[in-house]
Amino acid sequence: MASGYAVSGDSKGTFLGHPWGLFVLFLVEMWERFSYYGMRALLIFYLTKHWLFSDSQSGVIYGAYTALVYITPVLGGYLADRYLGQRKAVTYGAILLTFGHLLMGFEGTGGQDPAALNVFWLALAFIIVGSGFLKANISVIVGQLYPRTDVRRDSAYTIFYMGINLGAALGSLACGYLGETYGWSYGFGAAGVGMALGLVVFILGKPLLCGRGEAPDAAALAKPVLGVKLEWLLYIIGIAAVLGIWVLIQYQELVGWLLLASGAVLVGYVLLTAVTKLPREDRDRIFAAMFLILGSVLFWALFEQAGSSLNLYTDRYVDRGDVKASIFQSINAIYIVLLAPIFAALWTWLGRKGLEPSAPAKFGLAMIQLGAGFLVLVAGAAAAGAGVPTPVLFIFLIYLLHTMGELCLSPVGLSAMNRLAPAHMASLIMGTWFFASASGNFVAGLIAAATGSEKASGEGAGQQTVLDVYSQIGWIAIAVGVGVLVIAPLIKKLMHLDTLKDAEPLAGESELAENQAAGVHPATRGV
Numbered sequence: 090m091a092s093g094y095a096v097s098g099d100s101k102g103t104f105l106g107h108p109w110g111l112f113v114l115f116l117v118e119m120w121e122r123f124s125y126y127g128m129r130a131l132l133i134f135y136l137t138k139h140w141l142f143s144d145s146q147s148g149v150i151y152g153a154y155t156a157l158v159y160i161t162p163v164l165g166g167y168l169a170d171r172y173l174g175q176r177k178a179v180t181y182g183a184i185l186l187t188f189g190h191l192l193m194g195f196e197g198t199g200g201q202d203p204a205a206l207n208v209f210w211l212a213l214a215f216i217i218v219g220s221g222f223l224k225a226n227i228s229v230i231v232g233q234l235y236p237r238t239d240v241r242r243d244s245a246y247t248i249f250y251m252g253i254n255l256g257a258a259l260g261s262l263a264c265g266y267l268g269e270t271y272g273w274s275y276g277f278g279a280a281g282v283g284m285a286l287g288l289v290v291f292i293l294g295k296p297l298l299c300g301r302g303e304a305p306d307a308a309a310l311a312k313p314v315l316g317v318k319l320e321w322l323l324y325i326i327g328i329a330a331v332l333g334i335w336v337l338i339q340y341q342e343l344v345g346w347l348l349l350a351s352g353a354v355l356v357g358y359v360l361l362t363a364v365t366k367l368p369r370e371d372r373d374r375i376f377a378a379m380f381l382i383l384g385s386v387l388f389w390a391l392f393e394q395a396g397s398s399l400n401l402y403t404d405r406y407v408d409r410g411d412v413k414a415s416i417f418q419s420i421n422a423i424y425i426v427l428l429a430p431i432f433a434a435l436w437t438w439l440g441r442k443g444l445e446p447s448a449p450a451k452f453g454l455a456m457i458q459l460g461a462g463f464l465v466l467v468a469g470a471a472a473a474g475a476g477v478p479t480p481v482l483f484i485f486l487i488y489l490l491h492t493m494g495e496l497c498l499s500p501v502g503l504s505a506m507n508r509l510a511p512a513h514m515a516s517l518i519m520g521t522w523f524f525a526s527a528s529g530n531f532v533a534g535l536i537a538a539a540t541g542s543e544k545a546s547g548e549g550a551g552q553q554t555v556l557d558v559y560s561q562i563g564w565i566a567i568a569v570g571v572g573v574l575v576i577a578p579l580i581k582k583l584m585h586l587d588t589l590k591d592a593e594p595l596a597g598e599s600e601l602a603e604n605q606a607a608g609v610h611p612a613t614r615g616v
Contacts, residue, residue, distance in 0.1 A: 111245055133397050248433060449576070
């Protein structure tokens with residue numbers, strides 16, 4: 090049984106003040122993001138130029154795909170919490186992802202060829218389910234390396250987030266260049282190779298995780314269920330999920346209804362559990378976490394224009410010289426690699442002086458910067474004049490402001506979910522966090538569809554349609570950000586940071602805790 094006791098993950102030594110296990114996870118996530126963002130840089134162009142979907146259709150498909158990538162961690166997190174443990178879930182997810190990305194290399198003849206399209210949908214399904222097993226669970230293992238009150242936690246997640254974006258930058262550059270220069274299969278094939286490297290790193294780096302993320306009951310996994318070991322039955326469920334997603338991804342409107350229904354059930358379950366089963370302070374922390382989770386939906390709905398409508402805008406309406414449009418997908422990630430250490434140091438420095446903004450306040454700042462980015466692009470296009478390509482400087486500026494907003498929200502949100510969630514709900518709350526990303530990504534697809542230039546007629550009308558939408562969502566984001574800043578002190582009170590404690594070992598568990606620290610009996614889930 091899981092004890093819920095969390096100890097520091099430093100038994101194998103430290104590097105730069107953090108346990109070595111953090112850097113194993115850093116490299117694994119770096120390669121996984123290399124594959125994901127390398128494919129993402131090409132996907133909207135693949136849909137419009139290879140499969141010949143319209144802008145609006147492509148935006149909705151893109152949104153449905155990215156939404157499913159973020160909703161499946163709810164299932165993956167649940168199975169890891171109850172049965173598999175995070176480490177095995179991550180390993181299985183990496184295998185599915187590797188196969189899915191390599192399958193993307195089979196491009197067929199293009200157009201609307203049904204046979205080739207079915208292979209494409211199947212590749213997306215493998216990537217979606219693989220992300221479900223890997224995405225939330227690898228973030229949970231990061232949290233398990235540290236006690237809940239460890240001052241290094243925000244810094245650790247920012248370092249981890251830096252690994253994410255180092256992979257995203259390299260993937261966008263390499264896969265984007267190969268795909269647009271030599272052919273789609275080269276770009277997608279490179280993404281598959283990157284994911285395979287991540288799988289190898291995770292397997293070889295297992296000892297440095299100090300036993301974190303193991304199954305809560307290893308014996309139960311070996312027991313037969315329906316004539317099959319439980320562990321293998323769970324893997325079969327994963328394959329069945331791939332087949333289900335293969336069908337679902339072809340009906341994007343159904344994805345929207347699924348998100349609405351499952352979101353209502355998930356949020357209702359979390360809130361009901363908080364009200365009926367948790368003590369007052371843990372209940373309040375769940376309320377605070379849900380505020381951050383729901384607030385992040387709008388952020389991602391606007392931020393994720395980057396891979397769809399903003400990517401197409403860069404391709405069609407920006408003076409970018411001979412640089413391939415997909416290459417610009419690396420700008421956000423490069424900014425994060427450069428800025429993440431500064432933000433990590435800034436939060437630590439402010440925290441030691443008691444001046445660090447609360448997590449809710451950081452969310453408000455994130456929304457304001459997000460809105461400002463859209464408005465800067467609109468202003469730059471207006472200054473250039475109607476029908477004139479937008480100077481590339483304004484693409485760099487929108488990504489800079491959006492990146493600063495992202496650094497105020499995403500790594501901070503990851504850390505807050507682990508800090509605020511009780512140990513037995515850690516993966517569920519992390520999965521709910523990614524569910525918010527799923528909802529935001531689907532809404533992002535609808536917004537991208539609204540910018541579809543085929544709806545407009547006349548010279549420059551397509552560009553103006555995009556700019557009109559960007560102006561509206563820019564002002565909405567700023568208004569919401571100001572509102573969040575106003576109520577941030579109230580949300581901070583619900584977090585009860587002054588009474589937050591590390592889990593204490595139960596009577597007789599001291600020897601078990603020592604063994605866990607040494608990696609002898611890694612049964613605990615931790616926090």
